[in-house]
Amino acid sequence: xxxxxxxVGSAQSKFKSKLADQHxxxxxxxxxxxxxxxxxxxxxxxxxxxxxxxxxxxxxxISNVFVAEAMGAxxxxxxxxxxxxxxxxxYTFMRLLSGAFDTAMIVAYSKGxxxxxxxxxxxxxxxxxxxxxxxxxxxxxALQANVYMxxxxxxxxxxxxxxxxNRKNGSKNPYAVLRKEVSxxxxxxxxxxxxxxxxxxxxxxxxxxxxxxxxxxxxxxKMTGAPAWITGAGHIMDGFYPGHxxxxxxxxxxxxxxxAYRAAGIKNPLGQIDVAEVSESFxxxxxxxxxxxxxxxxxxGGKLIDxxxxxxxxxxxxxxxxxxxxANPFMATGLVRIAEAALQVSGMAGERQVPGAKTAxxxxxxxxxxMANAVVILSKD
Amino acid sequence: xxxxxxxxxxxxxxxxxxxxVTFPGLVHLAVTRAxxxxxxxxxxxxxxxxxxxxxxxxxxxxxxxxCGEASGGYMKPQMRIHTGGTVGASTGIAAFYHVxxxxxxxxxxxxADKLSEGVVQxxxxxxxxxxxxxQFACGAPSAVAIQSRWYMHKYGATEEHSALIAVTNRxxxxxxxxxxxxxxxxxxxxxxxxxxISEPIRLLDACPASDGACAMVFQEEKKAEKTxxxxxxVHAVSAVAEGVGYVDRDWAIPLALNKAAKKVxxxxxxxxxxxxLDVVEMYEAFTYQEMIWMEGMFLCEEGTAMKxxxxxxxxxxxxxxxxxxxxxxxxxxxxxSAMQRQAEAALQVMGKAGEHQIxxxxxxxxxxxxxxxxxxxxxxxxxxxx
Numbered sequence: 070x071x072x073x074x075x076x077v078g079s080a081q082s083k084f085k086s087k088l089a090d091q092h093x094x095x096x097x098x099x100x101x102x103x104x105x106x107x108x109x110x111x112x113x114x115x116x117x118x119x120x121x122x123x124x125x126x127x128x129x130x131i132s133n134v135f136v137a138e139a140m141g142a143x144x145x146x147x148x149x150x151x152x153x154x155x156x157x158x159x160y161t162f163m164r165l166l167s168g169a170f171d172t173a174m175i176v177a178y179s180k181g182x183x184x185x186x187x188x189x190x191x192x193x194x195x196x197x198x199x200x201x202x203x204x205x206x207x208x209x210x211a212l213q214a215n216v217y218m219x220x221x222x223x224x225x226x227x228x229x230x231x232x233x234x235n236r237k238n239g240s241k242n243p244y245a246v247l248r249k250e251v252s253x254x255x256x257x258x259x260x261x262x263x264x265x266x267x268x269x270x271x272x273x274x275x276x277x278x279x280x281x282x283x284x285x286x287x288x289x290x291k292m293t294g295a296p297a298w299i300t301g302a303g304h305i306m307d308g309f310y311p312g313h314x315x316x317x318x319x320x321x322x323x324x325x326x327x328x329a330y331r332a333a334g335i336k337n338p339l340g341q342i343d344v345a346e347v348s349e350s351f352x353x354x355x356x357x358x359x360x361x362x363x364x365x366x367x368x369x370g371g372k373l374i375d376x377x378x379x380x381x382x383x384x385x386x387x388x389x390x391x392x393x394x395x396a397n398p399f400m401a402t403g404l405v406r407i408a409e410a411a412l413q414v415s416g417m418a419g420e421r422q423v424p425g426a427k428t429a430x431x432x433x434x435x436x437x438x439x440m441a442n443a444v445v446i447l448s449k450d
Numbered sequence: 451x452x453x454x455x456x457x458x459x460x461x462x463x464x465x466x467x468x469x470x471v472t473f474p475g476l477v478h479l480a481v482t483r484a485x486x487x488x489x490x491x492x493x494x495x496x497x498x499x500x501x502x503x504x505x506x507x508x509x510x511x512x513x514x515x516x517c518g519e520a521s522g523g524y525m526k527p528q529m530r531i532h533t534g535g536t537v538g539a540s541t542g543i544a545a546f547y548h549v550x551x552x553x554x555x556x557x558x559x560x561x562a563d564k565l566s567e568g569v570v571q572x573x574x575x576x577x578x579x580x581x582x583x584x585q586f587a588c589g590a591p592s593a594v595a596i597q598s599r600w601y602m603h604k605y606g607a608t609e610e611h612s613a614l615i616a617v618t619n620r621x622x623x624x625x626x627x628x629x630x631x632x633x634x635x636x637x638x639x640x641x642x643x644x645x646x647i648s649e650p651i652r653l654l655d656a657c658p659a660s661d662g663a664c665a666m667v668f669q670e671e672k673k674a675e676k677t678x679x680x681x682x683x684v685h686a687v688s689a690v691a692e693g694v695g696y697v698d699r700d701w702a703i704p705l706a707l708n709k710a711a712k713k714v715x716x717x718x719x720x721x722x723x724x725x726x727l728d729v730v731e732m733y734e735a736f737t738y739q740e741m742i743w744m745e746g747m748f749l750c751e752e753g754t755a756m757k758x759x760x761x762x763x764x765x766x767x768x769x770x771x772x773x774x775x776x777x778x779x780x781x782x783x784x785x786x787s788a789m790q791r792q793a794e795a796a797l798q799v800m801g802k803a804g805e806h807q808i809x810x811x812x813x814x815x816x817x818x819x820x821x822x823x824x825x826x827x828x829x830x831x832x833x834x835x836x
Contacts, residue, residue, distance in 0.1 A: 070552065071452070071552050123511070123512075124506065124576075125511045128576070129576045129578075129580065130503075130506055130574060130576045130577045131503070131504055131532070131533070131534035131577050131821050133533065133534075133691075134534065134577055134694055134821040134822045134824070135694060135695070135822070137691040137692070137693065137694070137821070137824065137825075138694075138696075142691040143691065143692060143693050144690060144691070144692060144705060144706065144709050145690065146688065146689060146690060147690065148531065148533055148540050148543070148689055149532055149533050149540075150530065150531060150532075151512070151514075151530045151531070152512075152529050152530055156529045159529075160529060160544060160547070162551070163547050163550075163551035163553055164547050164551070166550075166551035166553065167452065167547050168451045168550070169451060169547070169550065189511065190511075192510060193510070193511045196510065197472075302553075303527070304527045304529065305525060305526065305528075306514075306515070306518050306523050306525070306527070307524070308518070308519065308524055308525075309516055309518045320525070321525060325527075435515075436515050440515060441515065441528070
């Protein structure tokens with residue numbers, strides 16, 4: 070790579086299912102100010118601002134129009150990626166790599182409470198073939214879960230264990246929406262939303278903002294003593310129609326991870342990565358994501374969680390933050406993963422810190438049934 | 451910075467209603483033509499950048515997924531850029547940075563909208579703040595009417611100046627096979643007799659709503675030289691934001707454009723843009739904006755653009771032709787509009803603009819605006835390596 074880029078700071082809202090007392094402009098402004106203050110810099114130190122948001126979530130066209138000022142983008146080089154925030158981070162990484170900018174701020178946000186997941190995700194279907202089926206992320210997720218579980222014999226309990234693990238982790242994350250531990254029995258007895266997905270295996274509607282600050286080497290070293298270097302990144306989009314895809318395999322994610330691993334020199338992900346933060350909207354997805362990331366073989370996600378490798382204290386803890394099952398601010402979820410992964414390699418993750426984490430992986434996703442995926446590798450060195 | 455160039459351009463014919471093709475179909479047509487123009491196949495493409503404007507226009511959220519196979523982004527890196535009216539340019543700029551980063555060598559950028567499938571001004575009215583703005587939300591024409599009136603009041607521009615701009619753009623459009631609105635017998639009188647849609651903007655001062663798509667292929671230096679005998683090298687890019695609703699805002703002085711212009715001229719080593727640029731493709735959805743943007747990008751002093759218009763400096767045979775393609779005034783897909791500016795500037799530099807080619811273009815500039823008239827983009831393209 071032509072130059073080294075690091076994450077030097079971040080901020081998250083204290084996510085809630087409904088932040089009715091704050092306009093999203095306010096939420097953005099507060100998170101931006103916190104990120105700048107914590108990094109010890111001013112807005113004048115930021116060369117470019119890249120945001121991620123969605124018109125249909127905000128209920129208004131060109132969602133960045135009225136929040137450019139709150140983001141500190143007034144008379145700055147600015148742009149918007151209308152994908153999950155992890156894609157905005159990958160694009161920002163490219164802008165810095167090019168040498169055109171030395172510092173950048175990425176802002177991703179949504180107020181899920183002012184929309185409805187069914188509309189936001191359901192309207193992603195095309196008007197001719199899928200829309201009449203009234204699909205959304207939950208129903209496509211349920212179809213995917215069934216294909217996956219049936220093909221490999223992954224059980225409902227194994228999926229439920231992801232929820233138990235992540236909710237336990239989330240209880241220690243001050244930014245998570247859901248901070249109460251749940252037992253396997255509680256998950257298995259929770260109502261079915263769309264078979265086989267149960268209520269406690271699904272994400273909470275979430276309001277909030279995530280901000281990440283990136284800088285090129287020279288400035289990064291001045292801004293922080295613990296930069297999280299970006300050593301690899303990749304993003305791939307799979308096919309649109311769920312029926313055209315092999316739903317049990319995240320082929321696109323496998324390729325995106327391959328690109329990121331190649332750049333970062335990772336040949337044995339389970340051995341070389343210390344911690345992963347992934348975007349699992351539903352419990353079963355974490356198992357599929359782990360497989361596609363090469364943490365285990367195809368169909369072995371169930372065994373992976375049974376063996377405890379992905380728990381805190383395991384060989385490769387997945388989602389110490391509690392993941393998307395504890396807070397899922399659409400558009401910001403993947404950026405939160407990146408922020409959390411950066412905190413891990415910087416040794417600043419507080420109670421959810423994985424001791425000695427040197428290399429971290431962050432994953433973000435857009436589209437129904439994990440259609441488009443981004444992977445970022447962060448390293449202490 | 452790593453050098454990048456435009457090696458292929460593809461446009462669809464634009465019209466009010468493209469009934470025989472779906473939205474992904476439009477995207478596919480532009481992509482196919484851009485690849486053919488470059489002499490490449492989709493297998494040569496390392497990454498795709500997709501752009502379209504508010505998803506309320508087509509009623510499909512994240513349309514880049516629906517169009518994912520059509521754009522050629524299937525199993526490739528693809529992301530969608532969406533910055534309102536500037537989206538076409540922001541997408542081209544993103545493709546440039548994809549190449550400049552060193553991560554990808556060949557990047558396809560594609561933008562489109564099928565405005566006939568929605569109610570455009572309703573979609574644009576939802577730009578307005580739901581609490582403070584929706585009561586008087588008035589789409590784009592009325593917002594630009596305020597801007598136009600402001601400019602006229604401040605500098606004394608008249609409706610005749612606006613009509614001259616309409617005539618020039620509309621005559622140019624007749625020569626562009628992809629442009630939407632073609633009025634070969636256009637005259638100042640005809641413009642002045644057309645009804646107001648929002649004073650001072652008359653029907654013929656305004657853009658149409660079009661269905662259409664545009665695609666461009668960007669490549670790194672070595673590959674670009676192999677692919678294309680005369681690529682259009684990217685000399686400088688900029689995309690600057692401003693605020694929208696603040697109290698002291700002067701609508702006749704586009705601060706974001708000022709800032710973007712200073713940056714690109716500095717990077718391209720241009721001291722006198724009016725003299726050193728050979729062609730301008732600018733995004734004027736309404737006639738008056740041509741004068742405001744001319745001043746905003748320092749082609750002339752503040753308040754003097756009308757003199758250049760009176761002289762005909764902006765005409766095909768003038769000192770600095772503006773919009774030989776017919777501009778946004780003749781074709782406005784919104785999603786692709788700002789990319790069409792880049793594509794047309796590239797075609798001029800490559801000498802492939804056909805009937806509307808300006809002789810001897812060495813350097814051209816492409817402009818876009820969007821949002822609450824607060825986002826501005828610029829790209830300078832040239833026939834020599836930067």
